[in-house]
Amino acid sequence: MSHFTMLSLPTFSDERGSLTVLEAALPFQVVRTYWIYGADDQTRGGHRHSHTRQALVALNGKVSIYMNDGITEETVELSNPGQCLLVEPKDWHTMTFGAGAVLLVMSSHTYDRSEYIDTPYERGVND
Structure with a gap:
């Protein structure tokens, strides 16, 4: 079980494919949406925020998200478009992209x- 919040988004599948719904799933209003792609084997991010909250979904491929909230460090794997990782302002994060990964x-x-x-958290020192 992850220390960080992972949402399981409602997904409906049949022989025609799958449909995942994000409606009313996030604990904040989305103001900005973007996606990162073409970053095979690259690491991006390396920051935290003073007030912005984020929700991350790997639409394709695998993205490894290193998270550190000043107390707990963990790497969360996103590889299912029905999973959504919440990144709180205090969460230092980096994102490492697998081949063909697309991150929403x-x-x-x-x-x-x-x-x-x-500035990342120092080991053993809370911010």
């Missing part, structure tokens, strides 16, 4: 570089 990111705020915190 939904944010609670618009982009504001000034609210990014680029």
Whole structure:
């Protein structure tokens, strides 16, 4: 079981394929949506936020998300589009992309570089 919040999104499957629903699943209003792709074997991120919350879904492939909230460190694997990882403002995170991975990111705020915190937590020291 993960220390970090993983949502299981409602998914409906039959012989025609699968449909996953995000409606009313997130604990915040989505203001900004983007996706990252073409990042095979690359690591991105390496920050936390002062107020932005995010929800991450691997639409295709596998993305390994390293999470650190200043107390707990964990790597969460996203490889099922029915799974959604919540990233809270305090969560330092990096994202490592597998071959062909596409990561959907939904944010609670618009982009504001000034609210990014680029300093990771020190081992054994809470922020």
